[in-house]
Amino acid sequence: MRAIRLEEPKRFVKVEIDAPSSPGAGQVLVKTHRMGICGTDYSGYLGKMPFFSYPRIPGHELGVEVLEVGPGVTNVQPGQRCSVEPYMNCGECFACRKGNGNCCQSLNVIGVMVDGGLCEQFLIRADKLHPSQTLSYEQLALVETLAIGCHACDRGAPQAGDHVLVIGAGPIGLATLEFTRLTGATITVMDMVESRLEFCKQTYGVAHTIHFKGDGSELEQMNKITGGDKYFVVTDATGNKHSMAGAMNFVAHTGSLVYVGITTEEICFKHPVLHKPEMTLKGSRNALPSDFTRIIGLIEDGTINTTPWITHRTSFDDVIGEFETFTKPESGVIKAVIEL
Template sequence: MRAIQISDVKTLRSIEIDEPSAPGAGQALVRTHRMGVCGTDVSCYLGKFPFFDFPRIPGHELGVEVIAVGDGVTNVKAGDKCSVEPYMNCGTCYACRRGAINCCQNLKVIGVMTDGGLCESFLVRADKLHTSTKLNYDQLALVETLAIGCHANDRGNPTTGDHAMIIGTGPIGLATLEFARLTGASISVMDMNPDRLAFVEKNYGITNTVLFKGDGSEVERMKEITDGDMYQVITDATGNKHSMSGALAYLAPTGSLVYVGITTEELSFKHPVMHRPEASILASRNAMPGDFTRIIGLIEDGTINTDTWITHRTSFTDVLKDFESFTKPETGVIKAIIEVS
């Protein structure tokens, strides 16, 4: 059976793997139709993601079809179209016992810590499948990215009347924006790329855009937007150590900074920048099962429109030659989709 593997830094190869066995109790055999390429996949490919080891078959943003189910499975059946919740938690550790299964101490994320869905078919825990009778496979593959943003927004919890800012308008920043805009907060976005800011203004109607130049003009723009108050909630989706270290300076008193982007490098700031506003620093990791259910419903009813997300597309056959371009912002990539079958 065909699969694509990240075998080393910036190295993809086509491999043959064994066909999966029949599903056991609690399992489902699924066929991969679509895989979304996200910042995590790019970081893994570039050798920059902290939870990744070579070699690995990637693929955690997935739209799949159920082929068969094992004993005891009642939530899905053969023929169902599903999004995959890729976070394989243990169910018994401290975090799981507290309901924080996204922070499981023994967590295995498929496509990152174990082999994922960039193959023809694979076995998965059936309880990690979320069905829809309305969404297509492209939309189902986008649910996981949106779930990351949903959870990040919930961590910051902006409300009506707040000024909230999202730093970084890649897929995770855009996913956070999808949910921040539903809260009633006044939303700003900041990026170094004017084309991405134009994308946000065109597709989301966000006029409070901030172009980061590093010369102080961005701070003046923030003060203009907020009447000098600055931001009650900031979500940094860049994964850039300089951005993540500097974001505290943009907080309003008693504000919260949410890190959803990940870096392997050290962050640094002088303590008063955190102490003076009595700031809260929060991390956002993965997502929760309920986020998947909510997002599927929001796409189904038209609240979230995924049409503008997919800017690039490739086939299973052409992944090897096309993937490198997905790592380059200058190609205008927002979200690439791999058509596996």
């Protein structure tokens, strides 16, 4: 069976692997139709993702078809199209017992810590499949990215009228923006890439965007937008240590800073910047099962339009040659999807 494996940073290879067996109790055999490429995949390719291990078959943003179900499986049936919730949690640790399997103490994310969906078929737990009668495989492959943003927005919990700053207009930042707009908050997006800011204006009607230049002009613009209050919720989706440290300067007194981007490096700041405004600092990791259900419904009823998201497509045969290009901001990639 065909698969693509990342042997080490910057080295993909096509491989032949054993076909999966028939599904056991609680398992489902699925066929991969579409795989979205996300920041985790890029970071894994570049050797910058702390949770990524090698060699690894990537692929966790997936639109799949159910081929066969194992004993006891009732939530899906053969022929259904599904999105995959890729977080293989233990169900027994403290976080899982509290209903937060997204940050299970022994979590394995497929395509990151264990092999994922960049292959023809694979076995997965039935409870990690979220079916839809109407969505396409491409739409279903986008659900996981949107779920990361949905959870990040929930962690910040903005309300209508709050000033919210999203730093980084890549896929995760855009996913956070997607759900922040549903709260009625007043949104500002900041990024170093002007084309991404233009995408936010044209696609989402974001009135306030800031082109980050690192010259101090950013804070001046923020104060003008917020009347000097700064932002009640700031979400940093960059994964850049300098941005993540600097984001503290943009939080309003009594406000919150949410880190959804991940870095392997230390984040340094002087304590008063956190203590003086009584800032709340939060991490946001993965997503919850209810996020997947909610998102599928929002796409089905037209509240979320996924059409603008997919800017690049590639095939199983071509992805190795094209992947490096997708890592470069000048490529204009918002979301690239692999067709299997």
